[in-house]
Amino acid sequence: MEQPLTKNIRPDQEPLSVKDYEKAGGYQSVRKALAMPPQDVQNIVKASNLRGRGGAGFSTGMKWSFVPMGTDARRPKYFVVNADEMEPGTFKDRLLLEGDPHQLIEGVIVSAYAIEAEQAFIFIRWAYKLATKRLEQAIKEAYANNYLGKNILGTTYSLDLRIHGSAGRYICGEETALLNALEGKRATPRAKPPFPQVSGLFGKPTIVNNAETVANIPHILNNGPDWFKDLSRSNDAGTKLYGVSGRVKKPAIWELPMGVTVRELIEEHAGGMQDGYAFRGVIPGGASTDFLTPDHLDVKMDYDSVAKAGSRLGTGTMIVLDDKTCPIGFVHNLIKFFARESCGWCTPCRDGLPWLEKILRSIEEGAGQPGDIEILEQHCKLLGPGNTFCALAPGAVEPLQSAIKYFREDFERHIKEKRCPWKIL
């Protein structure tokens, strides 16, 4: 089983230096890419079927193709790595950032070249101090070896790469809020259209890609689209970093072929549930995805299959709900996070999420009222896609709406018994 993204990562050790990375075959894709026209790089990535690992799963090659190219394009153009990773339960980008910073930098160079960008940024989560330190070191090495800077490897292509530490807000991960933050403005999303590809950072054409997405690029260039597709066990190409947290025996993160099943992840890789705990459900892709239940254990963890099961692959890092954890408490915890992280721009999210949080809290504390569930449901509907300014709120209510669907009796019991049945256990 090939694990291109993690093959250089040595747990609990310093990442590879530029020399060791080169020895391991690193930076070859830069040479390869710079020898062809940018458009060809785009075409290879498009043919590879790579889908964005930031959550929405949009085709990366397609996204790039919207960037105006050639001499008429407005400049400078920007390439931005989204390494804000604040999704609860998600820590996949961190592994790549800390474990193999040169791989990311290599991906940045090739991606930026593909869209003819002259400036790149890595927008990194505030708390990722170690990753920031290692990236800074790696960038320094890359400059010293002419992978970055003026006339890379003697070609006419030049690229400047900088790290921007986020001020620490979940909304900064939303790509347009990220761009505002990068411009030094308040991190609120922007209206789309215009899309960043056309009018992004400082109004210039910009691509924002997730860190894991970018890390895939060198391997696609080196080995070709077909190799990349063959890595997968499903329609969606490549490998994926999957994570499992919750009361399983071995919570961790693994690089596996796209399309492994939920069951394989939990039972084989995570070693099954801890003794005395039974599996009740899972949110498969970070906090802002719908629950899957024991009925869905054989669902393949790829974009289309998970969507068909009524959820989203999201970040591919799952949180398991067990029978000794109150689902209302579980969801309440998540909604509390989202309410706090709402940017405050639009009414339904700004004033709606805190209020959802309050109802959930009162249900959990035994003060729920008949009718509360219906209000929660109605509100989940109001916070659906299109009703809010960005995708934070629709994502936020995904675990709640599915919890009501699958664990309705638990909600009802809380209200009827005026207490949390799990509290006395």
Next chain:
Amino acid sequence: MPNMTVTVDGKKIEVPMGSTILEACTAAGSRVPTLCHDNKLHPFGACRICLVEVEGTPRKFTPSCTTPATDNMVVKTTSPGLIEARRMVLELLLIKHPLDCPVCDKAGECSLQDLVHEYGLGPSRFDPEKGYLPPDYESAIIERNISRCILCGKCVRICDEQNAVGEWAFTRRGTRARISTDFDRPLDCEFCGECVEICPVGALTTRQFKYKARSWNLEGTASVCNYCGCGCGVSYETREGRIMRVGPARSNYLCTKGRFGWDAVHHAERLTTPKMRVNGELVDCTWDEALSIIATNLKVIKSRHGAEKIGGLGSVRTTNEDSYVFQKFLRTVVETNNIDTLARLKTPKGLNTTFFSGELNKMASHEVILVLDKNVGEINPLTGIEIVRAVNKKDRKLILVNDEFNKFNKIATVVLPTSTVNALENLVKALSSGAGSEESKRAAAMLKAAKNVAIIVPAQLSDNEFTLIRDLAGKLPEVTYYPLVRRSNFQGSLDMGVMPSYYPGYRKIDETSTADFAGLWNAVLPETTGMNAVEMIKAITQGKLAALYIMGDDPAGSDPGLKGILQKLEFLVVQDIFLTETAKLAHVVLPAASSTEKSGTFTNLERRLQQVNKAEEPIGESRPDWEIIQDIAKKMGGSMKYGSTRDILAEIRSVVPAYKDLAFGACWAREKSPLAGMADDLSLTSDSIMKQEVITAERLLFSSGMTITRSHEIGTIRHYKIEV
């Protein structure tokens, strides 16, 4: 632009490409509720009340204000689901809202109140959370009541997108988000009140209107601001015949003077009775006494010294009708051409001969705007606003000449950091030889590439600058000038012939024109042209002017040096709304009605004929200027008998060709002036009088001659201004 077809609520309509769904709905006559949208601003999409259903989209609802319409789109603006969603938005907005409508000045014109009423919300299902934040009384003029704010961001955007000030911003996030100034300090801005005007709820209100009236008890009178040459349309909102508040007509814009400075006319020091000098003291008298003294004295002086020893200084703040009657009185009754306004000293050379202003609302039709007066936003605030709008809404390019820093620097494409004369020289050089600094070259290239250019002409010009502007314009394909004009009816006073060498309509005084006007007016007219304002002042010192009639101007207030000179007059009549420094020297003082208390017309800097309408009764015994003058004329044997300002305007239309068929609201065409393109200079210069710029407040923006100093509201600004 090509059109597209959109079906709204079953109605098929054509809208231009690029329209939003909201625009299509409006065009189709379907009303979609909005809270955060305003046509003046970029779409924002925050309130989510404007949701509609679009057929064939995966999303259930779509915000109409931010979403572009597409060809053959089918839109539904109402459905049970939409109503439910909108009710929910309102319900959420009310969670924290204090619902203190009974004591909120916005009640009755509050969008939130109206929508809650329309959507029939009953008791809330949500526990109210009236997180009471105390109102903020720290700022001048404007009060902030955060608890009422619905975070629509309109205040933030109008101040930034339209004003280029950017005083408001959001702070914090989630449910704690709120609007704030830098570090919550008191406002330190232009105090235009546009943010108050646009706030859909009672979160921003004014101290001036606080608890003054319920909005539904107000009656509006459309009129014109009397502070600067822009002549913004105002609506005087009265309750029981007294102005309570002033807003913009046609929701365009008002600056702080127009919106708040009107309260000067309610000042306790308004003149309410005529006064005459008895034993060296000014004492109240009756109208009959005052007018008889004036008539008698003018007759005596005329017969003793000759009419050429009598002069009149007119006003640039009174109506066309007042000015017309004033000059006609002096010409036909007193029989002198010693008629002028001092404001001609503060006027750009070339105004009304070379420089005819373009229309302000067409500023954005110019590809490049060249600002030659950094104080444009302070002298003519609306002109400044139109520049910002052109740049921010239509992406026009701005070349700014500014050797300091102000808000226009923030939006300028190129800044030429030097004096106007240097900048002009550099631009002319760069345009002809391609030489010069990087900035001049960039600016010149922009000017050259532009199809049309707007040039903001400084409020005052040296001869050199004047020539340079003409040289520059000569090198450009199409130029529209926007000369700055300080006072409200300066243009009108010129049009009406308040000048010693021109009859109304810029007819140069000569034998033919004198014969014509003698016929028109059925009067004997003086044979020679008169003295201009500078000459009259000089004549007083030389004993060549014995009597002066000043209508609505305060020379001694503007230039204290004139005090001693005016005291030399044998007879001085001052007609004003206040006992000004000049009035204090007069032998007779006449109380005039203010522009809020009378009707007539103004002609603004665009040469737009505008109706001034009476909103309140004249205070005390004060009367409109023309009525007073007509009565004196009668007492002196003149034959004026106008029944109303309409009669006067009818006569103006018959005498001034440019006004003949001029509709209200229209601008007269430059071709209508006999002086268009001529070398005549209608500005005056003097090296002794009115040399100082009179700034009656901390900023030129808050200053507008002497009247504004009586505004209580504007007076509060300086106390709160803090230096950053």
